[in-house]
Amino acid sequence: MSWPMLYPIAAVLLFLLVSQKSRKVFLASRSPLSKIPGPWYASWTTMHLRYGFATGKVWKLAESSHKKYGSIVRLGPRQVWISDKESMKKILVSVDLPKVAMYAEISRDRYNPGLFGEIRPEPHRRLKKFLSPAFTVAYIDKLEVLFEQCVRDLLQKYQTALDVARFGDVKCPAIETDFMEDLHNVALDIMGECSFGKGFGQTNPQKEAVIGVEEVIWKSIPRAIFDGLAKRYQNVYFKRFFRAFGINIEMDWPAQMIMAIDKLVQGRKQVVDVEQKRPDLLQHLIDEGKNPSNETKMSTRQIVDQMSEILLAGSETTSGTIACLFLEIARNPEVKKKLLASLPVRSTHDPIIDSREIRNDPAYRYLNACIKENLRLHPIASEMGRRTGKQWVNLMGYDLPPHTVVSASYRELHRNGEFWPQPLRFWPERWLEGDEMEGAPEPDMAAYYPFSGGKHSCIGINFAWAEMRMVAANFLSRFDIDEVPGQDVDFRQFITMQFTTGSWKTVIRQRSEDN
Template sequence: MKFLRPICQLAGCLLLILLATKKVRNVIISVRSPLSKIPGPWYATLTTMHLRWGFATGNVWKMAEAAHKQYGPIVRLGPRQVWVADKECMKQILVSIDLPKVAMYAEISRDRHNPDNANHYGTEIDLMEDLHKVALDIMGECSFGKSFGQINPDKKAEVGVEDHIWKSIPRAIFAGLAKRYQNVYLKRLFRTLGINIEFDWPVQMITAIDHIVQRRRVNSEDSRPDLLQHMITEGKNPADDTRMSTRQIVDQMSEVLLAGTETTSGTIACLFLEVVRNPDVKAKLLASLPILKPDDPIITSKEIRNTEQYKYLNACIQENLRLHPIASEMGRRTGNEWVSLGGHEFPPHTVVSASYRALHRNSKYWPQPLRFWPERWLEGDDRDGAPEPELVLPSLTSSMNAYFPFSAGKHSCIGINFAWAEMRMVAANFLTRFDLEEVIGQDVDFRQFITMQFKTGSWKVTVKPRAEIIQDFPSWLALTEAAGSL
């Protein structure tokens, strides 16, 4: 076997030479690229290692934000990776030219903080955890016609499905997505070597959802007006227009559950964070809302949307979405043609990220950009000296638009109306019943894999009823069961 050693050594040397040659070639192309005219750190032309680390740790948004502050609204952070925070360019990226999404969003990891079983209520609660559970059960009600028992552990599971299996579905989905996506760059490396890392959902989860699907297909009396029923009845395989399989339905439902819980729970938590850290806003907001007992009827989204009493709450939500958009940025890419943006020429297959957060915090468009100032969104004398916002909200084609909380164009958030309804209902029904204070000493930071979330997955507050009664903190059960009104 000794004769093989020189051959292996030679093969290894040739492989290293090929890899080094490819790297040098890529660097030369990057340096000569028209993107070299775009400002950015010196190492941006050489490597994407810093970006990979940023995506893996959820801190890439910090890199982009710091780069915008140092280099301006258009900045190059990689050989073919550019971030844009200019409102005119943003309109082109999202609406006019309508650049397609980058493929990486199909592989990026989700939040690693999965839902746990409910804790008993105390004066001090983890509001972030509770909001996540509420969002999960709301999505359960609307997607499967039944909650997952995150809020009410005594809630019965689907007929014919074991209780522990039904309640484990959210954890299985989030753990499965993390397993599938969190090593995105490692998967790509193996793929280039001809090795494809396969993924599948837990067998028990597939079996449980398949049981529901088959029961509804056989017995129409078991059908319900929920998302699962829509997929069973209307869902088609885009490849051949055949009926969706259980596996395809599970994939679609998992993505919906992920999007519907991670986005709204994190955004509502940021709203409460801004309210408690701005005492004047909090006092004005609570004074504008009615005082209810925990067991009073649930306030509906329609009532909140159309009643004058809730206009300041709606303004607070809009301002929160400015400071804390669902995602700090969203990647797009140029196609096979060159694209002109902001006086720069972008070659084909360039990643162009729309920096929502940086745009929303740009003093050029938003006076006192870091101030939580809900009055921006009111009208006339109610604005109380606040500047008018840089848009009329429905006018996504306006050249004055500098506000993209749910993106824009055909790739905008498909669940925007659902998200608005859920944010309004949760915020209104909580703040009409309870006052809250932040537990001191917490280090609040954020991370982004797909959406912006609290980095630790936790945020603790103390709560007390606004009505003069002695009452335990609500289980949120009535609110999740009212999800059908969304």
């Protein structure tokens, strides 16, 4: 076929494409959502949203739009963001709108996703019910010996570096470290120990890999998981575009990673004696795991998918949140002075303080208040995407038609001065009681969603609290921390809020009885 003969075909295809787009624009402009305030281009396109999701900057667009247009804003043809307190409760708890389809796209297999990517109500209910026993407070308390090993590795790393600095040729009383990287590494090791029965040697490189698996492969698993999930998140719209033309793009895990975890799973399956079985999440999935769609036994690939999502959720979320806690402490000297004074000075040879002691001992009240205040200013995620189902939903006096994407803006709600006086102030006293509040306003718990809410609230809340408490209490009982000046700290969100550069440099000093 000659080129001139292709021109009419191209013209017809172009006409159909333009017609389809024009129809969508016309319908969007006539939508009930047109009454909702927002930028003029919101009803016409989602290109700005696609860019925002791909770069991790969509949260900035949402927050600036809330400040300009109010607690409800339209940012796309069928995309709405809400930061209103009453509507938030309706979205997350009372009506409990389903999650948007984008979360399923993040999973390797969108038809058999992990808990984070499961958007179907009944399979999600089954999966959460199955996983919940492994995330109770009592279960997490039993795992704290594993937490202790990883926390001690982190403390010993700093102690060794400080000893070298103090007694070496330079005689320096402090060390500089990338604290964000350190926190990420210890979070990965904790998740590795508690989920796979083996850390990834991120904090202590001397730790051995799983028997029968090359060390370099085992230690590469975390990076493979993070890169894989980030790429899926960034390419959601890209995948959907090609699917419309019958092209299904799949992003699988690296073959070596699958082989390594499969070897671990097969080794676990050969253990018959109950006494020799390790009571962790992986063993729970091997013994009892069922596909939530049809309740057949989980395959090794499905176990890998579940564990990968849990590893991501259990490490990226807590490491980023703990980093923000130390960021606020370093930038608020009066808070730091008061916090350090409340904590007993310990050496690296002293026992590790466990989560049970920290949550029950009054000596740690101010530390717990600091963590709660940090979760207000820096929730795990800036938002959670939901959608209306087959029914219309009224929010803030606006009728939202079926299949409207409704994003719950947690971070904006947490920083709303109507509910949180002096919203940008790091003010831990909000969370204390009586005279200890020192004039601070009481917290508005109806405007507080650090771990989301309702049926889709974070299953790992108890795990996250244990890790945050143990890392913060044990570090601050032994070391002091300052921020290296001149750093531009900004945030991006793919799955959770993280430092844009993935780095935060700090100066660490040994604590003494005088500080």
